[in-house]
Amino acid sequence: TITPSNNVIKVYYVIDEDAILTYSVEHYLDGETIPFDITTQQSVLVARPEVTSVSDSDKLPSGYTRNKVEPELPTSITKENDVIKVTYTENEVTINYIADANGSVSNDSETIPAVNGTATGSTATADTGYHFVNWTNEEGTVVSMDETFVPERVNELYAAATYTAHFAADEVTPPAPTPTPDEPTGTTPTGTTPTVTAPTEATAVLGEAFAPVQPEVGxxxxxxxxxxxxxxxxxxxxxxxxxxxxxxxxxxxxxxxxxxxxxxxxxxxxx
Incomplete structure (x- = not known):
């Protein structure tokens, strides 16, 4: 009954612990304004609306790593705060170029974006008395036979790696020996007639005959x-x-x- 002293009606509510709030997660690549993936129909209980973590997108391109989440986690979901944004940044990779003990390289290393970067490579130069052989990777596999080596993308990505330039000693042909006066050369100078020494007359022994002798005439x-x-x-x-x-x-x-x-x-x- 409403009376001058009892003229207010109060209604009390209790939390419905089964009630939920929905939210979505949008995934962006750094510098882009349109998400490449949206995860919808995420929910929390009204009684416990806090979100402490979100997963990376299953559609995240290779070569990217999560950079930031807005709003920062943990965050409580409300009707006004029902979108979480995740931004991913392109990875950077460092490529090293080294030479063995008998040469040098023009570029020791470079750090480039894994997806959109461009490798410049390095040129190997051999020391005096040596020549370039090849470039190998960390497993010892030959990757190039050219002095200038520029890495290529693998599965559309540059990968962090170390490449080594190898060199070998030049082959030296020894000069032909110069004959000494005491050593025969095996040839007769042009215009020179070789001297032939006649064999000495044999002495008759046990019936061996001398050179013919004209008989004396009496x-x-x-x-x-x-x-x-x-x-x-x-x-x-x-x-x-x-x-x-x-x-x-x-x-x-x-x-x-x-x-x-x-x-x-x-x-x-x-x-």
Whole structure:
């Protein structure tokens, strides 16, 4: 009953612990104003409206890392505060270039964005007496045979890595040795006739023949007998020597002439 002293009606409410509040999470790449992904129908209980964490988007491109969340977590969801924004920043990678002990590189390292960056690479220069061989990665795999090496993206991303330039010693061909005066060169100078020394006469031993000797001719064409070596063999050159035959032929001819002359003398005396 409303009376002058009882004219206010009060209504009391209790929290519905099963009631919920919904919110969404928007995902942005750094510098962009349009989200690449939106997670909706997220909810909290009205009795406990606080959000302490959110997950990264399943559609997050490779090469990006979460940078910030607005509003900062934890945050309480209300009808006015029902959107959480997550921003991701492109990763940066550092690429190192080193040389072994026998050369140098033009660029020691560079740090570039993993997705939208551009690598400049490095050029290897060998020390004096050496030459460039190749570039290898950290596993020892050859990645380039050119002095200038520029890394390429792998799966559309640059990756942090270290590359090494290798060098090897140049091959040196030793000069040809200069002949000394005491060493034969194996050739005869142009225009020069080589000197040939005649072999010395052999001495007859056990029947070996000397060089041929003309038989001595005596009076009236009589030829002296040829000299006879050891064991009765005529002196003369080695196997096949005709000197003894010629000598005996002259002796026989001389004997015939002598007999002829003697016969004529006797015939005249008899007459």
């Amino acid at each position: 009076v009236l064409g009589e030829a002296a007998a040829p000299e006879v070596g050891v064991l009765g063999e005529a002196k003369g050159p080695g196997t096949g020597d005709t000197a003894p035959i010629a000598a005996w032929s002259l002796i026989i001819v001389g004997a015939i002439l002598t007999l002829g002359i003697t016969a004529k003398k006797r015939k005249k005396e008899e007459q």
